[in-house]
Amino acid sequence: MNDKIKPAHQVGPVSAFFIPQTMQIGIGYLSFQHVITKYSQQDAWLAALISGAIILGILWVVLRLLENERQFGMPDLFSIHSRIFGRRIGTFLNLFTVTHILLFTIMFLRSYVEIVHVWVFPQMSTFLFSLIFCSIVWYIVSGGIRTITGVCLLSFIYLMPLSILTLFIVPHAQFANLQPFFDHSPVTLLKSCYKLTHEYLGFELLLYVYPFISHPREARKWAFRSVLTTIYFYTTALILAIVYFSQGEMQNTIWPTVTYWKSVRFPLVEHIDIIAIVLLLWSLVPNICLCSWIIARAVKFTVPKIKMKYSLIVILALIISGTTMIHSGLQVKKINDVYATYGALIIYIYLPILLFCQWIKKKCGRGAAS
Amino acid sequence: MFWKNSKKKNDQGPAQPSKSMADLLVQLETNPDFNHFCHKSKTLTCWISFINTLVDLEYIHRDLLPALYSERVQCMKDIAQVIPVDKLIETKDLSVIQTSLLDGCLMIQPSKRAQHVYIIPCPKRQARQVEQTEVETSIVGAHDGFVESLETNINLVRSRIPVPQFKVEEHRVGKLSRTRISILYIEGLANKANLNTIKQRITDLETLSVINANMLSLMIADNSWSFFPQFIDTERPDRVSGALYEGKIAVLVDGAPSALILPSTIVEFFTSIDDYSLTWPIASLYRLLRLFAVAFSVISSSLYVAVLTYHYQLVPKDLLATLIVSRSSVPYDPIIEVLLLEVMIELLREAGARLPTKVGQTIGIVGGIVIGTASVQAGVTSNILLIIIAMSALAAFITPNYRMATTIRFMRFPFILVAQMFGLLGVGLCFMFFVCHLLKLTSLGRPFIEPIYPMRVTDLKDSFIRLPTSAQGQRPMFLRTADKNRVNLQRTTQKKGKPKPDIDE
Numbered sequence: 001m002n003d004k005i006k007p008a009h010q011v012g013p014v015s016a017f018f019i020p021q022t023m024q025i026g027i028g029y030l031s032f033q034h035v036i037t038k039y040s041q042q043d044a045w046l047a048a049l050i051s052g053a054i055i056l057g058i059l060w061v062v063l064r065l066l067e068n069e070r071q072f073g074m075p076d077l078f079s080i081h082s083r084i085f086g087r088r089i090g091t092f093l094n095l096f097t098v099t100h101i102l103l104f105t106i107m108f109l110r111s112y113v114e115i116v117h118v119w120v121f122p123q124m125s126t127f128l129f130s131l132i133f134c135s136i137v138w139y140i141v142s143g144g145i146r147t148i149t150g151v152c153l154l155s156f157i158y159l160m161p162l163s164i165l166t167l168f169i170v171p172h173a174q175f176a177n178l179q180p181f182f183d184h185s186p187v188t189l190l191k192s193c194y195k196l197t198h199e200y201l202g203f204e205l206l207l208y209v210y211p212f213i214s215h216p217r218e219a220r221k222w223a224f225r226s227v228l229t230t231i232y233f234y235t236t237a238l239i240l241a242i243v244y245f246s247q248g249e250m251q252n253t254i255w256p257t258v259t260y261w262k263s264v265r266f267p268l269v270e271h272i273d274i275i276a277i278v279l280l281l282w283s284l285v286p287n288i289c290l291c292s293w294i295i296a297r298a299v300k301f302t303v304p305k306i307k308m309k310y311s312l313i314v315i316l317a318l319i320i321s322g323t324t325m326i327h328s329g330l331q332v333k334k335i336n337d338v339y340a341t342y343g344a345l346i347i348y349i350y351l352p353i354l355l356f357c358q359w360i361k362k363k364c365g366r367g368a369a370s
Numbered sequence: 371m372f373w374k375n376s377k378k379k380n381d382q383g384p385a386q387p388s389k390s391m392a393d394l395l396v397q398l399e400t401n402p403d404f405n406h407f408c409h410k411s412k413t414l415t416c417w418i419s420f421i422n423t424l425v426d427l428e429y430i431h432r433d434l435l436p437a438l439y440s441e442r443v444q445c446m447k448d449i450a451q452v453i454p455v456d457k458l459i460e461t462k463d464l465s466v467i468q469t470s471l472l473d474g475c476l477m478i479q480p481s482k483r484a485q486h487v488y489i490i491p492c493p494k495r496q497a498r499q500v501e502q503t504e505v506e507t508s509i510v511g512a513h514d515g516f517v518e519s520l521e522t523n524i525n526l527v528r529s530r531i532p533v534p535q536f537k538v539e540e541h542r543v544g545k546l547s548r549t550r551i552s553i554l555y556i557e558g559l560a561n562k563a564n565l566n567t568i569k570q571r572i573t574d575l576e577t578l579s580v581i582n583a584n585m586l587s588l589m590i591a592d593n594s595w596s597f598f599p600q601f602i603d604t605e606r607p608d609r610v611s612g613a614l615y616e617g618k619i620a621v622l623v624d625g626a627p628s629a630l631i632l633p634s635t636i637v638e639f640f641t642s643i644d645d646y647s648l649t650w651p652i653a654s655l656y657r658l659l660r661l662f663a664v665a666f667s668v669i670s671s672s673l674y675v676a677v678l679t680y681h682y683q684l685v686p687k688d689l690l691a692t693l694i695v696s697r698s699s700v701p702y703d704p705i706i707e708v709l710l711l712e713v714m715i716e717l718l719r720e721a722g723a724r725l726p727t728k729v730g731q732t733i734g735i736v737g738g739i740v741i742g743t744a745s746v747q748a749g750v751t752s753n754i755l756l757i758i759i760a761m762s763a764l765a766a767f768i769t770p771n772y773r774m775a776t777t778i779r780f781m782r783f784p785f786i787l788v789a790q791m792f793g794l795l796g797v798g799l800c801f802m803f804f805v806c807h808l809l810k811l812t813s814l815g816r817p818f819i820e821p822i823y824p825m826r827v828t829d830l831k832d833s834f835i836r837l838p839t840s841a842q843g844q845r846p847m848f849l850r851t852a853d854k855n856r857v858n859l860q861r862t863t864q865k866k867g868k869p870k871p872d873i874d875e
Contacts, residue, residue, distance in 0.1 A: 014825070121795065139806060145808040151806060153823050281802060
């Protein structure tokens with residue numbers, strides 16, 4: 001685990017664009033407008049921009065953390081934990097962050113099944129779908145990080161039709177809905193920002209993938225570009241939802257994005273939203289693959305004897321059982337909220353503290369040496 | 371479990387060299403076509419042997435034997451000076467003697483069971499004339515294709531690459547067939563790691579026989595469980611020489627009229643040599659048409675099943691009326707209809723490939739048109755489905771490579787079954803599985819879906835679209851050739867550096 005990663009298993013610097021991008025655009029894209037506009041109705045797009053700027057700052061923190069760690073071995077979160085806090089506390093902190101990732105996986109898969117239940121197949125068996133899906137995930141993850149990055153790249157390409165689909169809304173837009181501008185107090189904006197963390201979460205998984213990225217200097221530029229792209233996607237989605245729905249309607253629509261996809265008419269097909277939901281599989285698969293891979297690596301870091309290919313099966317079984325245990329839409333919503341709070345805790349509070357601890361350790365180390 | 375014991379038996383292998391010259395000759399003498407006679411003259415006594423079905427008898431009787439019988443040959447050493455041959459081997463090695471005799475050589479011994487012999491190669495290879503290609507035809511372009519003789523094939527390729535760096539290496543593979551396999555490459559261009567991998571894979575092959583190039587391709591493939599062919603097989607020498615110019619490596623098998631090109635990527639399976647004869651917008655459009663045809667062929671039947679079984683809402687209202695009318699006479703589910711027609715078309719295609727040419731055309735027309743129309747009128751299928759299946763059957767053969775066409779034809783069956791089980795979601799899952807399989811596939815260790823992933827923009831210029839030759843100054847990146855540029859960059863930029871005149875200047 002501690003030896004250098006061979007170039008045959010490394011990925012290029014552009015993957016630092018695709019991996020955070022596909023991790024961030026997730027199931028939240030379909031329903032986030034409903035949650036955000038509860039607090040700052042027509043100024044929600046402003047909240048998206050502010051939140052995006054804060055996320056750029058956190059990304060800088062993450063990259064700083066990783067770059068400082070490079071000289072001590074592998075630049076990833078596991079070695080930071082074990083080096084700064086020692087073996088035992090490090091393992092506990094690893095467990096703390098990896099549980100968040102496991103929660104993300106279960107939440108994402110179950111939310112997707114929820115959407116399929118509502119819009120496509122009301123009686124589809126959760127267990128069967130998760131089982132088939134996780135077998136494909138096993139096949140992909142057993143190909144290593146290169147296959148996973150390939151899936152991220154392909155997912156970016158296959159999801160482009162979905163963003164093009166939103167262009168069809170613009171003829172129906174009522175831009176007057178955006179007025180009056182800047183009508184809300186900063187408190188409401190900050191509340192919306194807090195709710196937006198659920199959407200922007202995902203870039204911090206760079207903490208686990210970073211050792212595998214070659215040419216880290218260019219990779220850093222690509223990472224910032226990917227967060228900027230995500231900010232662009234979310235802002236446009238918010239603006240489009242605000243100009244399409246009225247505020248009262250928005251509060252009654254749980255999935256605004258899918259609802260406005262329903263109104264798109266093509267000559268040869270109707271009900272584009274069903275096709276769009278099937279296309280969203282490509283947003284689901286890189287998330288689950290990368291997260292399973294990270295959890296398997298965490299297990300390998302803690303107990304090097306267990307090979308990744310065997311722990312992967314156990315992890316996927318855990319994900320399937322977790323997904324099947326959640327039964328109703330209300331439970332899905334609750335899990336989403338738990339995940340968002342947990343994630344906000346990690347990126348807004350825990351990561352800056354970690355950077356501070358790393359800085360202190362460096363000072364102490366230098367003090368002890370000199 | 372059941373077959374483990376059979377592997378423990380050690381096999382001697384039938385093609386071991388005999389223990390001595392006497393054993394070899396005794397073994398061969400039982401054959402009626404083995405000639406082994408003594409020539410006694412005033413000056414020389416020697417024993418001549420050859421297998422008369424393998425050697426060129428006319429050459430022996432007209433040129434070699436008269437020179438041997440002439441009086442200038444006083445002893446065995448004079449043979450080298452007197453007989454008019456370009457290649458004379460003097461050896462004592464029994465395996466060389468055995469190989470040469472069975473290859474078609476004349477052997478001259480000083481006494482009946484002597485081991486120090488002279489061998490003159492004079493093989494007669496039966497092969498047909500260089501004819502038009504049957505499988506990969508081109509409309510504008512050369513029409514000659516490979517034949518079964520290795521020498522003729524190498525001639526066809528060598529005449530297109532008259533440089534001294536062009537190298538040919540020969541190996542013999544197969545315990546019983548001892549097939550000659552030639553590896554062709556341009557030294558200094560082809561990547562050494564690729565070359566070593568191919569050589570190692572071919573020489574390490576533990577097999578009884580290699581009958582044709584496709585069998586060899588399956589044996590040395592990276593992943594023999596995959597549906598997709600990993601190396602391109604072609605019967606056109608111009609395609610092979612084009613590949614060699616780029617830095618790839620070709621493998622020719624004696625007795626097979628096709629060559630393998632390694633390594634290859636998936637986009638090359640969808641390019642034809644005609645694309646380089648047309649202007650670039652037309653060539654790009656044809657490539658995109660091929661892509662669309664492949665996608666249509668794979669997915670259309672499963673979309674029919676999924677939409678009609680689960681997602682009626684997707685069909686526009688006006689088309690729905692037609693669909694209902696055409697399906698109203700069919701008494702069962704869309705899946706049964708689709709499977710029935712698919713199996714019928716596969717039967718027609720497979721049988722049509724084996725029919726003698728005179729009968730084949732009639733049966734094809736009868737089968738295709740008459741059976742199709744009759745099944746619609748009997749209410750066994752709907753006519754919309756007939757159109758879809760016929761179009762997708764045609765579209766599958768739009769790929770220039772035959773093996774890829776069969777893979778595409780086969781690929782639609784999993785899609786149809788999954789569409790019945792899970793509707794459009796199943797089609798999405800199956801598609802995802804195949805794409806991820808392609809992501810993991812490698813051809814000689816190089817990624818198979820290069821230039822899509824890893825994305826190389828320089829290689830994208832010759833994949834789904836073909837940009838003009840002036841835009842393609844570099845060789846494909848995945849080959850890792852020693853010389854990256856196709857053109858001399860200094861000379862091309864020199865021309866660009868000249869100041870462009872203004873309008874009417």
